[in-house]
Amino acid sequence: MKIGANPNWFANNPLLRLNNEKDSTAFIRARLADPDSLMIPLWQGDPLVIDGKKAGFLSTAARSEFPQGATTVFLGLKNDRAYFGIDASATSQAPETAAFADIGEYMSLRMAASELNRDDLAVIGHARWLIEWRRTHQFCSACGHETDLQLGGAKSQCPNCEAIHFPRSNPVAIVLATHKDACLLGRGPSWPPGFLSALAGFIEAGETPEEAAKRELFEEAGIMLTDVRYQFSQPWPFPASMMMGFIADAEDRDLNLDTDEIEEARWVAKSDIRLLLDKDENAPEGIFVPPRFTIARQLLEIWAR
Structure with missing residues (x-):
C-alpha cells in the first residue's frame, strides 16, 4: 500500500511533527x-x-x-x-x-x-x-x-x-477471517445484540502480528487461519492502541467460541455484507456492521468490494 493511501480515520495526520530527540x-x-x-x-x-x-x-x-x-x-x-x-x-x-x-x-x-x-x-x-x-x-x-x-x-x-x-502504544491484531464467500464476525459480551465486528486481540511479548492474528482467532473462535495478509494500520486513541488489520483464510467454518470473550459469532455471506454496507433495504435484519471510522469497517469494505 502506498504511503498516504491508508483509508482509516485517525491516520494520515496533516501536522508536521518535530524531532522528539531534540531540545525544542x-x-x-x-x-x-x-x-x-x-x-x-x-x-x-x-x-x-x-x-x-x-x-x-x-x-x-x-x-x-x-x-x-x-x-x-x-x-x-x-x-x-x-x-x-x-x-x-x-x-x-x-x-x-x-x-x-x-x-x-x-x-x-x-x-x-x-x-x-x-x-x-x-x-x-x-x-x-x-x-x-x-x-x-x-x-x-x-x-x-x-x-x-x-x-x-x-x-x-x-x-x-x-x-x-515515552508514550505507550498497545499493538493489536484485528482479523477479518474469510472462508470462500463468507467472513466471520462476532461480538463481545458487553456489546448490544447484532453489533458484529472482526475479531481482535493484543499482541503478546515476543509475538509477531501475524502470529497474534492466528492465535487470537484460534483462542476466541477455534478457527485455524492460513495466508494471513496485512492490509493497513490505525492509531486508535481509546486509549492508546495501534490496530494492525489483516484479512486471512480460514480452513473451515467450524466454530468453538470462548464465551468469556465472544458472546456470538457467525459467518456472513459477502453478498449480505455488501447490502449491509450500502444500507440496502434488502440487507439482513438484526446485523449491524461497524461504523466507518473503525478499521473493522475498512477491512469489510476492502474484502466485500
Whole structure:
C-alpha cells in the first residue's frame, strides 16, 4: 500500500511533527505565546465541538482560562502554525461547566468521529493519546518519583533517577477471517445484540502480528487461519492502541467460541455484507456492521468490494 493511501480515520495526520530527540523547549514556549497558534481543548479525552460539526480549535491566548498546571501537549505544525492540545478536565469535574463549554460541547470522541473531518480527527486523536498518557503515567516506573513532561509532551523524564519515558502504544491484531464467500464476525459480551465486528486481540511479548492474528482467532473462535495478509494500520486513541488489520483464510467454518470473550459469532455471506454496507433495504435484519471510522469497517469494505 502506498504511503498516504491508508483509508482509516485517525491516520494520515496533516501536522508536521518535530524531532522528539531534540531540545525544542524554547521553540514550544515561543509558539505557545504566539496568539496565531491553535489549541484543541479536551475534557477527559473528548474534544470541544462547535455547532455539532466543527472542531473547537482556539487561539493559545485562551490558555489564560485554564489552570497553570493543565496538561498542554504540542502536536505539530501546519503552514507554519503550531497546534496544541490542552486538558480541559483541569477546569471542571463536569463537561457542561468546563472552560469554553459555553461556545460548544465536549462531545464523545466516538460520536465526533462521525461528524468531524478526518484531518481534525487525526490531530484530536494525537492530543487525546498524549494527554491520557500523562494522566496515567505521571510517575517514574523505575523509582516512583513524579516525572517532568518534555518536548511538548512527546516524552517525560524523571528528575530523580533521570529515566526517560515515552508514550505507550498497545499493538493489536484485528482479523477479518474469510472462508470462500463468507467472513466471520462476532461480538463481545458487553456489546448490544447484532453489533458484529472482526475479531481482535493484543499482541503478546515476543509475538509477531501475524502470529497474534492466528492465535487470537484460534483462542476466541477455534478457527485455524492460513495466508494471513496485512492490509493497513490505525492509531486508535481509546486509549492508546495501534490496530494492525489483516484479512486471512480460514480452513473451515467450524466454530468453538470462548464465551468469556465472544458472546456470538457467525459467518456472513459477502453478498449480505455488501447490502449491509450500502444500507440496502434488502440487507439482513438484526446485523449491524461497524461504523466507518473503525478499521473493522475498512477491512469489510476492502474484502466485500
